[in-house]
Amino acid sequence: MDQVTSQDSEELPRREEPALRLEGLHKVFADNVAVDDVDLVVPQGSFFGLVGPNGAGKTTALSMAVGLLRPDKGRSEVFGVDVWSDPVQAKSLMGVLPDGLAMPERLTGRELLTFIGQLRGIADDVVAQRTQELLNVMELNDAERTLVVDYSTGMRKKIGLATALLHGPRLLVLDEPFEAVDPVSAAALKAILVRFVASGGSVVLSSHVMALVEQLCDTVAVMAKGKVVAAGPLDEVRGDRTLEETFVRLVDVEAGNREGLSWLAS
Numbered sequence: 001m002d003q004v005t006s007q008d009s010e011e012l013p014r015r016e017e018p019a020l021r022l023e024g025l026h027k028v029f030a031d032n033v034a035v036d037d038v039d040l041v042v043p044q045g046s047f048f049g050l051v052g053p054n055g056a057g058k059t060t061a062l063s064m065a066v067g068l069l070r071p072d073k074g075r076s077e078v079f080g081v082d083v084w085s086d087p088v089q090a091k092s093l094m095g096v097l098p099d100g101l102a103m104p105e106r107l108t109g110r111e112l113l114t115f116i117g118q119l120r121g122i123a124d125d126v127v128a129q130r131t132q133e134l135l136n137v138m139e140l141n142d143a144e145r146t147l148v149v150d151y152s153t154g155m156r157k158k159i160g161l162a163t164a165l166l167h168g169p170r171l172l173v174l175d176e177p178f179e180a181v182d183p184v185s186a187a188a189l190k191a192i193l194v195r196f197v198a199s200g201g202s203v204v205l206s207s208h209v210m211a212l213v214e215q216l217c218d219t220v221a222v223m224a225k226g227k228v229v230a231a232g233p234l235d236e237v238r239g240d241r242t243l244e245e246t247f248v249r250l251v252d253v254e255a256g257n258r259e260g261l262s263w264l265a266s
């Protein structure tokens with residue numbers, strides 16, 4: 001299936017550049033430092049998992065990385081292309097599934113993909129073929145006449161991922177792509193992403209599901225309180241523990257208020 005083989009972005013990425021490089025990314029909301037001088041390197045061809053507790057800054061960091069939220073400081077480069085000074089080229093190289101993706105709601109899935117394909121300047125016949133394949137793979141064919149506004153949360157994730165794949169990007173940046181997706185659809189999505197990476201693509205995803213990150217990702221970063229507290233190959237980061245044990249140890253939640261809520265047990 002050609003739309004997930006990462007072959008047709010306009011510019012070939014420079015061989016030596018990482019798929020994504022974040023340098024000193026920083027964002028403050030009022031007096032809350034959401035992302036605190038984050039540096040990250042996502043090597044080409046890697047399946048990269050970004051994990052962290054609620055409020056760690058994952059969505060904020062990924063939003064700045066892909067050009068959706070302007071950083072207070074720092075840089076983001078996709079295959080060496082600066083996301084903020086050369087957004088058109090950078091965005092041709094990546095497909096993005098943001099948190100809370102806003103989409104034209106009063107279109108069917110097919111109409112939405114056709115519209116996005118036209119916006120991206122893809123030939124009509126190619127858009128039609130890829131749209132059909134994506135609707136098949138995402139199992140959205142049965143909802144042929146359903147408007148996006150009436151989609152379930154999981155269906156929205158799937159059509160959002162389809163829009164991210166449509167132009168054959170070389171890097172996918174996915175914020176919680178499996179949230180609210182049923183196990184059958186999740187297996188299909190995983191297979192698509194594995195094939196995408198096997199064909200030379202690179203994936204960055206955030207997730208709270210450690211088992212899924214361990215199963216899919218070869219490289220991980222753990223964020224806590226706006227900072228990257230560990231990053232590198234999965235086996236190096238987790239050592240002889242599971243990723244979940246490592247995660248809990250790193251974000252120091254063992255000492256949480258487990259003694260509280262005594263009234264619940266009374």
Ligand SMILES: Nc1ncnc2c1ncn2[C@@H]1O[C@H](COP(=O)(O)OP(=O)(O)OP(=O)(O)O)[C@@H](O)[C@H]1O
Pocket residue numbers: 029032033034052053054055056057058059060061
């Ligand atoms: N638009 C905003 N305005 C004000 N504060 C924000 C905004 N977006 C995020 N924050 C704050 O920034 C911090 C990081 O939030 P962010 O959504 O990036 O975390 P996260 O790691 O993605 O969390 P989760 O796993 O719960 O989705 C939080 O304290 C959050 O309240």
